[in-house]
């Protein structure tokens with residue numbers, strides 16, 4: 001049995017050490033806002049925050065998690081930067097199909113957590129690992145600038 005903290009709430013989970021966090025979130029805890037895309041750290045759909053840093057939950061196994069604070073799309077709106085990002089996302093109508101967007105929002109929030117006024121190149125670098133098949137990149141960049149304003 002392992003205790004993990006997600007969105008400020010503790011959970012006891014009985015899972016193998018090598019189970020990816022993404023599986024625990026979706027299949028064990030029923031938190032399906034975090035998406036499965038590639039499973040090999042290539043798309044960013046599964047991005048969550050661990051201690052405010054963006055990580056790929058498909059590649060983060062349970063033995064890598066101890067007392068860290070995990071934030072998912074279900075809770076990021078309770079954080080200051082997450083709320084700013086989600087508000088800007090709505091204002092700029094970023095979303096198309098939506099599949100990649102929880103990962104995009106988590107990476108954008110991590111960017112604002114480390115850089116309050118990111119430049120275009122800062123944004124492009126921070127968001128490079130989040131793939132959007134609908135091509136929402138221009139609106140994502142615009143929304144991040146809005147959130148940072």
Ligand code: FES
Pocket residue numbers: 035036037038039040041042043044045046047056057058059
């Ligand atoms: S599902 Fe984790 S990076 Fe694609």
Ligand code: FES
Pocket residue numbers: 095096097098099100101131132133134135136
């Ligand atoms: S909004 Fe459709 S994949 Fe990004």
